[in-house]
Amino acid sequence: MFAARQSFNLLQKRAFSASASQASKVAVLGAAGGIGQPLSLLLKLNPRVSELALYDIRGGPGVAADLSHINTNSTVTGYNPDAAGLSDCLKDSEIILIPAGVPRKPGMTRDDLFNTNASIVRDLAKAAADAAPKAHVLVIANPVNSTVPIVAEVYKSKGVYDPKRLFGVTTLDVVRASRFISQVQKTDPAGEKVTVVGGHSGVTIVPLLSQSNHPSISGETRDALVNRIQFGGDEVVKAKDGAGSATLSMAMAGARFAESLLRAAQGEKGVTEPTFVESPLYKDQGVDFFASQVELGPNGAEKIHPIGKVSEYEQGLIDKCLGELKKNIQKGVDFVKSNP
Ligand SMILES: NC(=O)C1=CN([C@@H]2O[C@H](COP(=O)(O)OP(=O)(O)OC[C@H]3O[C@@H](n4cnc5c(N)ncnc54)[C@H](O)[C@@H]3O)[C@@H](O)[C@H]2O)C=CC1
Ligand SMILES: O=C([O-])CC(=O)C(=O)O
Structure with a gap:
């Protein structure tokens, strides 16, 4: 317990001493979900992140308001799908994490998620290619073996594909x-x-x-x-x-x-x-x-x-x-x- 508190204090100290020259905006798409929430929490505790942008089809602003009270230096903003929510969330991001999509139930394979998640990932990739074509894209949504090629094809179709900036998270x-x-x-x-x-x-x-x-x-x-x-x-x-x-x-x-x-x-x-x-x-x-x-x-x-x-x-x-x-x-x- 003591050790855990010590390392948490250290993390907080590092957070407050992170230099402004290392400003890094990180966006999470699907931020109100089972992965999105704890992932956003860990990013809020990361002193290398200066700005956290949280998007979900529902619940993004609520998660953002909650995390924004944590006393680390980064700003946190939540976005809804209305108006320019998604593109505002993505703009100027250095890293975009995509945990948006449905998870498995017992008896399903990851490939069984394809029919639902393929179009979710395709649409988010389109928005990312338009708003932040140079960001690193980290695909978490399953089936990763197929969703990563989906993002690649979308970026190719928009002429902005850089294979060095697209990652399936394994x-x-x-x-x-x-x-x-x-x-x-x-x-x-x-x-x-x-x-x-x-x-x-x-x-x-x-x-x-x-x-x-x-x-x-x-x-x-x-x-x-x-x-x-x-x-x-x-x-x-x-x-x-x-x-x-x-x-x-x-x-x-x-x-x-x-x-x-x-x-x-x-x-x-x-x-x-x-x-x-x-x-x-x-x-x-x-x-x-x-x-x-x-x-x-x-x-x-x-x-x-x-x-x-x-x-x-x-x-x-x-x-x-x-x-x-x-x-x-x-x-x-x-x-x-x-x-x-
Ligand atoms: N790469 C990996 O190692 C792993 C991948 N996964 C995958 O991650 C995905 C998410 O899992 P969970 O967080 O547990 O699911 P979840 O259902 O708890 O959360 C998904 C979130 O995505 C949101 N969402 C749905 N459509 C969206 C859209 N078009 N735009 C923005 N947000 C949208 C939902 O509102 C929800 O908040 C699943 O596909 C799961 O299979 C899960 C574990 C490990
Ligand atoms: O098993 C799933 O469906 C989620 C996942 O990708 C993992 O836990 O490795």
């Missing part, structure tokens, strides 16, 4: 991977770094345990761990029993990714995060987007790291991933072509 997969492996190995998760590549659903999530601190994990232990990382989202969907999917852990993961981008934008070198981006790694196999470790810089994705050495077992997982991923990506591209 941070939760590595957050889970490090937690789950620490539970098996009885270690501190803070020291466990597990690379997870591919996409963000079921078999497209490929943990590379051979590159972790525990490369010798094998047999049933390995299989169970890989399965738990691939289907970790289902655990939460089942436990919430119809009330949605991961929100709090996702908020932490999204805030971590935004913080990494801001650190990189503010000049820090060597900042890397795993993320689903347009990638050369498997383009020769017709897979244009792929998540891997990416070095971030002021202009976004500076360097896409190669996968590195993988075991035969992991190569099998990657092969399975690529087939599914290719279909998911194509579905997003086709959607925008037929529903511009």
